[in-house]
Amino acid sequence: MAAVTPLLSTRGLRRSFGGLKAVDHVDFDLPAGEIRAIIGPNGAGKTTFVSLICGRVLPSSGTVTFDGKDISGLQAHQRVRAGIAYTFQITSVFANLTAFDNVALSVQRRLLDGKDKSGALHDGVMDALQKVGLTGHANAVAGKLAYGHQRLLEVAMGLALKPRLLILDEPTQGLSDGEIANFIALVRDLSKETTILLIEHNMHVVMELAGRITVMEQGRILAEGTPEAIRADADVQRAYLGA
Amino acid sequence: MTGRAPSGRVFALHAAVILGLLILNFVLPEYHRGVFSRVLVLAAFAMGYNILFGYTGLLSLGHAMFFAAGLYGAGLPVYHLDWSVAPAFIAGIVSGAVLALAIGFLALRTTGVAFMIVTLMFAQVFYLITLFFTTYTRGEEGLVIRQDLRHLRMGDLDLALTDPSLRYLIALVLFSAVLIVTLFIVRSPFGRSLVAIRENEERMRMLGYNVFTNKLAAVVLSGAFCAASGAAYALLFGYVGSGFASIQYSILPLLWVLLGGAATTLGPLIGTLFMFYIVDFTSGFMPAYLLVVGAALILLILFFPKGILGSIRERWAPWLP
Ligand SMILES: Nc1ncnc2c1ncn2[C@@H]1O[C@H](COP(=O)(O)OP(=O)(O)O)[C@@H](O)[C@H]1O
Ligand SMILES: [Mg+2]
Numbered sequence: 001m002a003a004v005t006p007l008l009s010t011r012g013l014r015r016s017f018g019g020l021k022a023v024d025h026v027d028f029d030l031p032a033g034e035i036r037a038i039i040g041p042n043g044a045g046k047t048t049f050v051s052l053i054c055g056r057v058l059p060s061s062g063t064v065t066f067d068g069k070d071i072s073g074l075q076a077h078q079r080v081r082a083g084i085a086y087t088f089q090i091t092s093v094f095a096n097l098t099a100f101d102n103v104a105l106s107v108q109r110r111l112l113d114g115k116d117k118s119g120a121l122h123d124g125v126m127d128a129l130q131k132v133g134l135t136g137h138a139n140a141v142a143g144k145l146a147y148g149h150q151r152l153l154e155v156a157m158g159l160a161l162k163p164r165l166l167i168l169d170e171p172t173q174g175l176s177d178g179e180i181a182n183f184i185a186l187v188r189d190l191s192k193e194t195t196i197l198l199i200e201h202n203m204h205v206v207m208e209l210a211g212r213i214t215v216m217e218q219g220r221i222l223a224e225g226t227p228e229a230i231r232a233d234a235d236v237q238r239a240y241l242g243a
Numbered sequence: 244m245t246g247r248a249p250s251g252r253v254f255a256l257h258a259a260v261i262l263g264l265l266i267l268n269f270v271l272p273e274y275h276r277g278v279f280s281r282v283l284v285l286a287a288f289a290m291g292y293n294i295l296f297g298y299t300g301l302l303s304l305g306h307a308m309f310f311a312a313g314l315y316g317a318g319l320p321v322y323h324l325d326w327s328v329a330p331a332f333i334a335g336i337v338s339g340a341v342l343a344l345a346i347g348f349l350a351l352r353t354t355g356v357a358f359m360i361v362t363l364m365f366a367q368v369f370y371l372i373t374l375f376f377t378t379y380t381r382g383e384e385g386l387v388i389r390q391d392l393r394h395l396r397m398g399d400l401d402l403a404l405t406d407p408s409l410r411y412l413i414a415l416v417l418f419s420a421v422l423i424v425t426l427f428i429v430r431s432p433f434g435r436s437l438v439a440i441r442e443n444e445e446r447m448r449m450l451g452y453n454v455f456t457n458k459l460a461a462v463v464l465s466g467a468f469c470a471a472s473g474a475a476y477a478l479l480f481g482y483v484g485s486g487f488a489s490i491q492y493s494i495l496p497l498l499w500v501l502l503g504g505a506a507t508t509l510g511p512l513i514g515t516l517f518m519f520y521i522v523d524f525t526s527g528f529m530p531a532y533l534l535v536v537g538a539a540l541i542l543l544i545l546f547f548p549k550g551i552l553g554s555i556r557e558r559w560a561p562w563l564p
Contacts, residue, residue, distance in 0.1 A: 056449065080451030092446045094439055105439050108432045109451045161451065 005068055007032040007195050008165055013052055013062035015045075022048040024219035025062070030165075035187065035196045037206045039230075040216035046199045047089050049216065050167045053197075054086040055079045067164070081113065085163035089170045089199070091150045095143030099153050102142050103128050106160035128160035131189070133182055148175045152183075159190060166190065167197045172205055184208050207231075253564055257426055260509060261419045268411045276411055278523065282516050283414035284475050285495075287421040289503070289511030291468025292496035297506035298429065299461040300441030304359045304493050305366030308346070309466040311373065311488035312339040313473025318483035319379065321393075322386050328395045328404065332474045339470020340463055342369075347462030351455060363493070370488040385484025393481055410479050417475045418512070421468050426508050428464070429564050437461055438506070469496075502543060504550030508564050513551050 006029040015023040022045045030036050038046050051057035053064055055076035063072045071079055080086075094102050107124035129135050132152040137145060142153060155171055168187075172180050180202070187196060187209055200206050206213060206227070213230045215223040223233050230236055264283070271279060288310050295301050316338025320326035326334070350361045374382045393404040395413075402409055428434045436457050440447050448454050477483045486492070495518075496511075503514025521539055525532035547554040556563040 054449065056445075075453075076448050077451050077453050080449060086449050088446070088449070092443060092449075094442045094446065096442060097439070101435070105435065105447070106450050108435070112432065157446075157450065 004031065006030055007067060008053065008197075009065045010053065011063050011065070013049070013064065014060045015048055015052055015057060016060050021219045023052060023059075026219075026221055028214065028221065030195060030197060032164075032195050033191070034211045035191050035198060035209050037210035037213045038197065038199045038216060039201070039203075039206060039213060040222070044216040045219040046216050047169055048219075050086065050169060050197060050199065054084050054167060056086065080161065080163075083164035084167065085158040085161045085165070086167045087154045087158040087169060087171060089173075091147070091154055093142040093150055093153050093157070095141070097142055098139050099129060099134055099142055099145065099156075100125055100138040102153055103156050103160050106157045110161055124160060128156040131159060131186055132156045133179075148179050151175060152179070155183075155186075159194075163194060165195045165197060167199075169199045170201060171198070172200065172202050180205060249562055252562060253426070253430075256563075257422065257508070260512075261415070261422070264415055264418070265412075268408060268415070273407065276407060278519060279516075280407070280411045280414045280479065282512075282519050283411075283418040284472055284479065285499070286512040286515040287417050287475070288469050288472035289496045289499040289515050290421050290425050290508075291465045291470075291472065293500045293505060293507075293511050294425065294428070294437075294468065295461050295465040296497065296500055297510075298434065298441065299437045299458060301354075301458065301461070302359050302497070303350075303362040304490075304497075305346070305362030305364075305369075306465075306469055306496050307488050307490065307492035308366040308369035309339045309343055309469035310473040310476075310492055310496075311369060311485075312342045312466075313470030313475075314477045314483050314487050315373065315380065315473075316470065317474035318386060318388060318477035321478070322388055322483070323379065325392065328393065328478050329397075332471075332478060335474025335477070336467055336471050339473065340467040342470075343463045343466020344459070347459045347466070351458050351462065363490070366488070366490070366493055370485060370490075373485040373488050380483070380485060383485045385482055385486070388477065388481040388483065390481065393478060404479055405481070413479060414475065417471060421471065422508060422512075425468075426564060429508060433457070433460070498540065500550070502540065502550055504553030504556070507550070507552040507556060510550055510552040517551070 008030040010026055010028045013023055013026045014021070026049060040046055048057060052059050055074060063070055065071065066082060066084060071082060074082065103125045104121060107121055111120055126135065126138070129138055132155055134149060134152055134156060137149060142150065145153065151171060151174055155168065158166055172183055175183060184205060187198070190196065198209065210227055212225060213227055214221055215230060215236050223230060223236050267279060268276065292306050295303055313335035317331040317335030320334055321328070321331045346365050350358055350365065353361050373380050380386065390405050395402040395404060404410055404413065436447065436452055440454055440457055444454055473487065499514035499518055500511050501514065502517055503512065504510030521536050522532065525535045529535065549557055552563065
């Protein structure tokens, strides 16, 4: 790949839960502008790995470098401000607030940091809702939205932060085929401005979107390469694709 | 179209409440005007408690210490050092805010039940301190601030805080100020952040919010409001005693807020008023009145778990802040 410094790298990243090595000495590089998919069986450590990157979970050892700076010592909220957004695998919206107010919390945070004008809040929220196709649900209470719509709202909250790295943890789980098609178009569009790290089980989505794929198994990186290379890899087939 | 509570209605309602209370000064019989004066001051205490409990979702069992910090912070300098009323009031607020900053800094390392216990223990320490320095505080017996010290003097103006009408009006000014600031906070980005932290702290962190500093700010504001109430109480009613630092005064604001409606701007007033009159009414003709009060509270919470105003908001007026 290109010789420029990657947007994100991890070195020797480890995390154990009791005796279980959820993430086991992972060295990982992600160049800016890429859509990277992480695949692997349930329990492979994908969620734990990205949680170490965004600071939700503390590492047992190892470092995370973002944009050339060591961010290992930063707290989760500081990493978000540095430009890393995470959307939860288990939908985590504000159930009692409207979709509008959910996204407004993202936009508000972003505006607090910058020097945007008033009116920017409303526009920023509607822009994010429009991107995920939830404009018509702006005033609906989040907890009463259909499951698929809650997933999309989760994504809208992430992208409304205008992050430099957007981590999506199984975003298409529970979406209909039509919604998945829209989602693919959305991520392609977002990738013009944002680097994307996508944990995904749906191989169709992975093959459509990913520039490169990282395969995890038992806390380690088993393989990494282009979609074609991964599809052809015998180890991967045995471990994951089940062929 | 997309949006948020209609501002016009909200401001009109709050203005009407304040205006209504102003009119009551001129129509209430003397006894009830006295009750209302006390209720208005204590409603400010309840509103302060509501910032933390209702909006931020942190249940403190130690807010008596913030009320008492205001009470002593204002009362002691007047009693012992002949301070005049205005600087004493400020001293009361500052005492509460500084105490809240220190307590918040330590107690916010915990959540849930641990937070309740830690705040309870700090308040108990505060209570014991007021007893320990009994030379200055006279402990449970307390201090009575002389009437001639309770004058607000500005230039040629000399207002006696002991005058019932003036006392009511000053209580109303305090109440209105705290109400308006609360309304402002609740509708601000900061207030929305507090509610969101109450709803889902982890998500807020992952939206880039510093949850700890937001909560700390809520504790300090809450402490400052409660202290303002305590300071006003000392100066208006002229009594400063350890009883106000006891556990009872940590439980009362919780009950007032629950009764009126947690996380509603006007609920604390309704709850405080309601409870005063239940106690007043029942104690008039039965010795076991606290039993009746307890039963009434249990019934209310059973049928209106969100409190009076919370239930109204849920059923009829979702726009209420
Ligand atoms: N908070 C936790 N406590 C204990 N074990 C955990 C925790 N989080 C994850 N694990 C374990 O770590 C392993 C990796 O989990 P996870 O990262 O969620 O995998 P994936 O996202 O690939 O399905 C699993 O065996 C899981 O049970
Ligand atoms: Mg996972």
